[in-house]
Amino acid sequence: MASPCEVIIQTTDKALALIIGNRVTKEVWRIEDKYNRYNQDSLCTLINNNAGKPIAIDEETYQLLVFADQCYQLSDGLFDISSGVLRKVWRFQGRNEHYAKFPSQTSINTVLPYVGWHKIHFDRQQITLARGMEIDFGGIGKEYAVDRSIILAKQLTEQPVLVNLGGDLAVSGPRYNNETWQVAIEHPDVDSHINQNADMIISLKSGALATSGDAKRFLIKDNIRYGHILNAKTGWPIANAPRSITAVAPQCIQAGILATLALLQGSNAEQFLTEQEIKFWSRR
């Protein structure tokens, strides 16, 4: 996980804090090692390197794939964990290089046939990708690790615990005396002429929050700003999406997917979340 991670425990018991810290660390690394597509020994890499052949999977992986499948169905194919190959043609950069890197439709068309969750077959025992395809747990893995960590922490203690993996976080419940956790969401350093508010403070008593989007990575063409969230069906980034969405939900994986599904709505992102009665913050 290429981002700062922390476990906060409200306790005076140092030994307990160490036990929980170690347990969470172990769990997060386990998930990282299993599902990170950049890790050469991960199951994800094994699946991607063997596209065209069935690869045996365990129950946990099956459940993650079922979840990814439901997100695909819910978003009508916009959210697709096989869309990662599109990154071969899209290179998102910081704001100093807005104009340079637009790929041609031809090059997009060369990778599009390798995108499409419906071309992937899986069951409880195995998964088979079509040749040339790849899958990527990046959209759900970190949030899943947060939720797993909270479950493990709750098994070890009743003390209040917060797990934060690079801004996607969850709490086990309120702090002592039923107080809320005060979570500050860092304001990313975007264009200075767009005067957005500074850090936001969010009070959290239960549940989780997750942020989707990256304010620093986008492209501009014909005055339309394209974020780095790609439409798996067209191969193009979603136009007019907010730079980022932070959503609150009972579980981190829900918060994360809701934020992502919202970004996929482009200019309708906020309306989408409002209609679903989700508490959220959007940055445009």
Place this chain on the structure above:
Amino acid sequence: MMSTIKNIVLIASTLTVTSGCSSLGLGVEPWERDLLAKKEMLLNASPVDSALDDHIYFSKEASSGGKGFGGGGCGCN
């Protein structure tokens, strides 16, 4: 030694009490409350409807209350 035995007895009786409760097989674990948590599964799902109905039946019949306080409250009876 004596105190150890006492502790064992104490633990054993605690276990009996606990399992005594659950042996009826009633109740659910907190994570099984998905249906019970729905608004329509509240014992008084529509308090406004109940208040209006209570007022009507209080003024038209000889019985009142039972679910909540039957009380007085209006000169309609």
Place this chain on the structure above:
Amino acid sequence: MKNITEKPNIKAVLTIAAATLLGTNSLAHAESNTFETEPDEWKFDTAILYYSEADRVSAGEAIFNAQKTFDTEEILNLKLTIDTLTGASANGAVAQPTVQTFTRPSGNGQYQIAPAETPLDDTFRDTRVQLNAQWTQPIAPDYTASGGLHLSKEYDYLSLGINGNIAVDFDRKNSTFSAGFSYFKDTFSPEGGLPQAFSSMLIGDSNADSWDDDFSATRIGSEDDKTTVDILLGFTQVINRRMLMQFNYSYSTVDGYLTDPFKVLSVVNNNGEAQDYIYESRPDSRVKQSVFAQSLYHFDTTVLDVSYRYMWDDWKIKSHTIDSRFRIPLGDSFGKESYLQPHFRFYQQSAADFYQPFLIDNESIPAFASADYRIGEMTAYTVGLKYGMLVNNGHELSFRIEYYSQRPTDAGFDEIGVLKSVDLYPSVDAVIAQVTYSF
């Protein structure tokens, strides 16, 4: 591109999907905390109800309820109720084959009832304003306490009340014991004052000089009061994931002026012909008890709510009430998250021991007597239908229509002479319509 906002259940689907993934069969508790109870926000319920009896009373009632849940789980509930009632109400006298003349309760004027018609006093007109405030808060882990105030004011009636309740949860909050009490003090000051029990209704020339003095002679005062103390013990038990039950026992004691000053009894001769109308008289205390059981069952999509109440009192009234609702979700085809809810209620009561449809003039007058059909033997049923849906960001709009029919029955009184040719136990049919909006 199909817009996914057309699928409004994304939140619900994700809740289940996440629960399945994480092996926690839905953390419903977390859900309710995060999604539903927005702390520090007001929630409002408004409703307007119209009640109309064929040829008798019409009433309109409006409720405005405001509830605020604080960060620390205290709940403040404020409720304003306004209702207005007009129309005609049975005065207790029996129908006759001849025209009957009655004096209005105020003593100002008289009204006539056509042959064979049930005597109705059409001067009923009242407006009532009611205020309720209720405060609920956790006082210790698993202990919740609540206290409230009640005020209701009509032109001729004032009611003040307080209540308190404590609830204890145990066994993973699957069981809850509660105990509550309420105390009401009501003051009644009817126009025209309170009539002397069993005094004859003065009938004659209300413009005569002696009228006011003669009318005053039938009065015992201008106001009286009653107190009501209720004790309610309850037990709620979660049976399983789909089922919940509640059992209550209530004890209610009322002391004071329990007579209806507007009601009379016909005194008839051996041929059933009315000779006199005398004001009714009821005991000055009543002790009611009831047991109540309710069960909610969640089928795959529908919810069944059934309750039963048995009530008995020292006036020898016994009653059975069965109330049931069945909620049928319609999905989004007839409005967002719409539902239909049929309602059926059955009610049956026996008569109070002093209930008499009429008195016979050569028989001795009992200690207490009332011809008010509401404490006589009766069967009543209600059938209704409610339709609700979500509008504007989850605000709930619902419509309810109900039909209520009261069928007073003969508790075994001999019908003599001309009374055989009239309806002593007329039915009362009412329509109830209600619109509710919650935001």
